Amino acid sequence: MHEFRTHTCGELRKSDVGITARLSGWIHSVRDHGGIIFIDLRDHYGKTQVVIDPTKDFYQELERWRVETVVCFTGKVVARTPETVNPKIATGEIELVADEMTVLGETEQLPFLVAKDEDAPEALRLKYRFLDLRRDELHNHIVMRAKLIEALRRKMWDLGFTEYQTPILTSSSPEGARDYLVPSRVHPGKFYALPQAPQQFKQLLMVAGFDRYFQIAPCFRDEDARADRSPGEFYQLDIEMSYATQDDIFAILEDLLTDIFPKFTSKQISPAPFPRIPFRESMERFGTDKPDLRNPLEMIDVTDIFKDSGFQAFSKTVAAGGVVKAIKVSGIAKADNPQPRRFYDEMIAFAQECGAKGMAYIIWSAGETKSPIVKFLTGNELPSLAEKAGIQDGDVLFFLADKRALVNSVGGKVIGELGRRLGLIDPNVFKFCWIVDFPMFETDEETGALIFCHNPFSMPQGGMKAVETQNPLDIVAYQYDIVCNGIELSSGAIRNHQPELMYKLFEMCGYSREVVDDKFGGMIRAFKLGAPPHGGIAPGVDRMAMLLADAPNIREVIAFPFNQQAEDLMMNAPAAVDMKQLRELRVIPVPQELKYEETFKKLLAEAERIRAAEAAAAAMNASAAPEQN
RNA sequence: GGGGGCGUAGCUCAACUGGUUAGAGUGCCACCCUGUCACGGUGGAUGUUGCGGGUUCGAAUCCCGUCGCUCUCGCCA
Structure with missing residues (x-):
């Protein structure tokens, strides 16, 4: 019999009843009834109930039946009686009656529980990441990510692409994000850079004639974190193809995404071809270059209507070159269930927090208009607005007036806030769109x-x-983004060759x-x-995984992520290194409390002093021993 | 670098306008329990209230500073 196991903890079924099996795993939970003890034994594959008779010799061996201890049980597989079957687990029709037990790995008190999903502080979870990864949710995320990557590779090969590797140590490029630098031992004072993306390499592969390239590529950028942006490193499905037009690239991505996403989610996917929205149009309608198309709200330009309005706050803004935009929200002022006054006050406060001077609104309800500004609208404004916005009873228009850029920026945030508050965003769909024609x-x-x-x-x-x-x-450039539910999945371009x-x-x-x-x-x-003419795109693998896992932040789909300060709390990275290593690299760390400029000048002066002293000593030697030559 | 939020037992959280000995659940320890599956029951231990300073008769609570985590702006071609 195998030393550790004959089956996994998710494997035994009713058909195995009668055999002797050996299982190894973690003690997931213990139910000690005195005369009989039940243990749920857990491994990667599942859980199996082990039944223990405390009169057995081995019972004494384990001092504490503490959860997360790693043990090996050998015993007979027994059918459970109908009333004791547990339908919640796949092995619930059987149980293992233990004859032997070996403790394989003991545990001290846990910093947090694996078997319960209670919220532990993230710093603790990151420090004990291996424990957190045992928990179902995170464990499943990482498995899903692995399967996603496998599916992406398979699909890319099916589409005729080949995976080529590119260097991790390369040179710093002046554009873009901050580089991670690696000092060169062989060339003191010079540095490698970790690639922000294999951008130049993949283009050079096209020039080299490889025609269709992809790579699950590590990318390194020394920039600050966000919920959807892990600092340090991340992965892209990097794609480049020769003799490709923008349409060719879109077709590949639409094929890829509509094929891959349904394999990992039951949510509805927007059908290909995805909508294409020019960058400028997106900014005008949604106030952002990554619109969440699940949200039905958008801005309408009503500047013309208010050009000569008696409402001077608007007409003067227009005269000064500003714009007036409206956001229509349908059906929130119906007589049977209207939003309260407080809702409008809170939305105005929100707009002001975002930088607006104010926000006006008009409510169409029961054949009347209600609004703090309606008394100023003496001209044809109301019917014009109703016609332009397609107003029906119960609808509301919110107005922002200011410089164009400010209105767009605030409007975008108001749209998002309205969508969230009013529950307009369907959590069960993925809506993709292309943003095209970037300047x-x-x-x-x-x-x-x-x-x-x-x-x-x-x-x-x-x-x-x-x-x-x-x-x-x-x-404008052949430069495009693909956006999903308000998250930028990728940028790409037809390159200038x-x-x-x-x-x-x-x-x-x-x-x-x-x-x-x-x-x-x-x-x-x-x-x-x-x-050759060529172009490509590079969807973020972590972001795809995050969307598919419905994870609140990107760390939930990365096995060993950095925290916000770009530290690995488990491995204790970054860390100080030996003086020997620094010496080889000609690197002198300057403590943060020292002023950089002053310290640098002092070091230079000291180096100069040493050089001069050495030169003087050499001159002395030369004159003192001329006969040696 | 700037702004917001949080920090109380191993963990999750409570503690009124500043007021007695800082509580509960869970975990931990001991004991009881032969059909549980988040088993149940009885008892017990566990706190520099992140840290430092201040105000006060009295501070978890108010003030200042600092540290840590997180969200965010800048940044991310």
Whole structure:
């Protein structure tokens, strides 16, 4: 008989009754009746009830029947009587009557219980992550994630893609997020960078003729955390394809997502093709570039209606170049169940917290309009609004008036808040959309200079001709995001593979040819030696897993995540290292309490002093012993 | 770097406007119990109220500082 087990804890069935089996696992729970003891033995596969007669010799061996002890039981598989069958577990029709027991791993008192889902503080859960991972919910999340990755790989191969690996130690690139740097021992003072994404490598693979690339790629960005953004490292399903148009890439992703998502969720998936919303339209309608399409609310531009209105708060805003936008909420003012006055007050307070000066509203109810502003609307405003918004009885319009950017930003937040408060967001669907036509450039708010809006390697729509003839701020790129339920799953682009066009775009942002050659030399050289048109996308694996697991934050789908401060509380990373290691790398840590600039100058001065002393000593030696030569 | 929230027993939480010995559930320890499956019962131990300072006759409670966790803005091509 195998030393540890003949079956797993989820395996035995009625058909196994009569055999002798050996099971190993954790003590999940103990029910000690004095004359008989029941133990639920748990492993990765399930739970099995073990029955113990306390008169057996082995009973004395285990001092405490403490949960989470790892034990091995050998005994006979016995059918349970009908009234003692437990339908809640797969092995509930049988139980193991123990003849022998071996303790394989004892436990001290647990920092939190595995068998109960009580909320332990996250710091504790992260420190004892291996315990937390034993718990059903997290355990299942990690298994689901593994299966998701397997399914993604399989689908990508089915679609004709091949997985290629790319370096983890590479060079720092000037654009984008903060890099994680690794000091070079061989080249003191120089650094590798961990890749923020295999962006340049995958493009070079296209130039190298591999045609269809994918990789479950680790990406490293030294940026602060969010609920849907783990600091440090994360994974992307990185995709790149040659001779591809934007439509080709969309078709691949729509195929992938509508195939994969239903395998892991019972929620309804929006059918392909997914809606395509130009970036500017999304900002105007939803106030964000990642709209949650489950929320039916959106902004309507009603600036025209208020241009000459007697309500001066609005008409003056319009005169000053601002806009007035309305958000229609249907049916919340019906006579049988109207929202109370307090609801409107709270929404106005919310809008003000978001930066609005105020928020007006009009209620259409029982043939009348109720509103603090309606007495100022002496012109044709009310019927115009009703017509433009398609108002029916019980509907409400909320109004925001200010500069366009502010109205959009506040409006987006108000839409989200209204959706949440009124329960308008269906939790049982996944709604995808594409955000397309991102601007190539924007202006730096501080300097007013032209900067890249997204990815400097994206192809501007219209190519060189557009770049030469259009206002730079009007140029849009073949640059797109895919958004699911308000979460950005991925960015992608058709790449700019034309060196001259790339030089031109960088020049517009103030980078000379030399700088481009220096920073992106590998890629520019490649593009000068026969580059196919290509493009790609890179959906976030962690975010997909998070959506599918319905997890409140991304740490719930990562086995060993960092906390918000980018620390691994279990492994104690980051950590100080030996002086020997630092010496090899020529790295001197400067304690945080010391002022960096001053310390740096002192160190430089000290280095200079040592160098001068050594040079002086060498000169002395040379003059003292000239006869040696 | 900025803003919000939280911090009381191993864990989850309570403790009124500042007022007696800081409580409950769970876990832990001991004992009882032959059909439970979150078993049940009896008893017991467990606290620098995150830390430091202040106000007060008196502080878990109020004030200041600090640390930790979390959400968020900046940031994330």
